[in-house]
Amino acid sequence: MTTALNHYLEIIRTNLRIDLAEGKEVISELETHIEDRLQELKESGLSEEEAEKTCLRLLGSAKIIARQIYEAHSQGSWQQALLAALPHLLFSALFALNWWHHAGWLSFILVLLVGTSIYGWWHGKPTWVFPWLGYSLIPVAAFGLVLLYLPREWSLLTIPFYFLFALWWIFCLVVQTTKRDWLLSSLMLLPMPIVIGWFLTLVPGAKITAETLERMDYFAPWIAVSFLILALTIAAFIRLRQRWLRIGLLIISGLLTLTIVVYFVGGKLSTETFAGLILVMWGLFLVPPLMEWFFRKTKRILQRYALFTPPHR
Amino acid sequence: MVQKRELIKGSSDSLLLCLFAQQPMYGYQIIKELEKRSQGYFKFKEGTLYPALHRLENAGLIEGKWHMLPNGRPRRYYHITAKGHATLSTERVQWQDFISAVNMILQPAED
Secondary structure (H helix, E strand, C coil): CCHHHHHHHHHHHHHHCCCHHHHHHHHHHHHHHHHHHHHHHHHCCCCHHHHHHHHHHHHCCHHHHHHHHHHHHHCCCHHHHHHHHHHHHHHHHHHHCCHHHCHHHHHHHHHHHHHHHHHHHHCCCCCCHHHHHHHCCHHHHHHHHHHHCCCHHHHHHHHHHHHHHHHHHHHHHHHHHHHHCHHHHHHHHCHHHHHHHHHHHHCCCCCCCHHHHHHHHHHHHHHHHHHHHHHHHHHHHHHCCCHHHHHHHHHHHHHHHHHHHHHHHCCCCCHHHHHHHHHHHHHHHHHHHHHHHHHHHHHHHHHHHHHHCCCCC | CHHHHHHHHHHHHHHHHHHHHHCCEEHHHHHHHHHHHCCCCCCCCHHHHHHHHHHHHHCCCEEEEEEECCCCCEEEEEEECHHHHHHHHHHHHHHHHHHHHHHHHHCCCCC
16 A cells, blocks of 8 residues: 555544554555555556545545544443443442441442453553553552651651652653543543642641541541542433534633632632642643653654665565 | 434434344445445445444444454344334334325325
8 A cells, every 4th residue: 555545544544543452453444445445546557656546535535534433432331321420420329328437448449440440451441441550559648648657757758769660650651541531541540639628638747647537527528528529420421422512621621610619628728729729730641642642753754764775585 | 414314313223123124144245235225325334333332222222243254354233122122113113104194285286
């Protein structure tokens, strides 16, 4: 196949943003179609160049095709929507029903989070698994909290290593997810500013005390509401087909939930902190697309380099 | 031109199901068959056929299966499912009712 046709298929491949195996099938199907069409055009008397131009014209815009295929694949079933919303619903129930007092419930939810995330990650990374993956970062954060309770010298020694490990873990997860679709990274990281917001409110000194538990009891209904909003957002995200609607939904829901956090905290979270959280949220929405842009640029440079490098003999 | 495109868009799922009800087909064959049977009326950007096929497949109305040709080239044949047959039957009735109603209006009124 010629460079122009390969470029055409490359545009479709990079804009598909669907499951990798399904994406390969789509490209293979289009390749066969192009080969059939080229053969017929050449048999009708056209030159190689004319056949290629006609073929591209007959196929139509690569970006439109990729977008339409994305929309054909993007909508999940109601079961998938429920499965994706489940971690948020569990966290909502944890606070609405005061389960957070019981170590049994906490352990059960923790095991469920990690187990479901691992299962989904190794079974084709379906869209519903990404909200679960976001929550699987909570055990990493909880481990960091435990380190604060170590003797001072040990804390100072272990925390820098822990931060490096935590950042590496988040980075790996975001990179892997962004390679498929940056929007899924944003979906995965959506609860982060909300969790950070509540954490700053409830545990201002970063150490859990009796006062922290009292505050948690007081704010539990509002924490439950914020996670419920996230659950509804995720369910709607899974059911929506259009990409721009999905992006808009995540932004509006993130802002709405943050506003709820600030409003109900009643002065305990300052305007500066709120502005900081908004910045973190924008970071979460901007970093994944920037990463995707960087990966694509690097790939293009490498491909160009490979074209001009003579093959090894 | 826009009206024709809208008409084709609105009827594309029924047309595809109708073709698959007769025999399993692959993408390029569908384009040729539609063009031939409609005497060139149904002509559209060929790439846009595939999103329609994937949409029908995700709805469970058709199923695609890969076949390896003797020359080693893979081809994806689509065939209609039981759900697709049921949907087609309903859509056929709706189309016939629609065509009869349009004809009744288009025909000159008898005195």
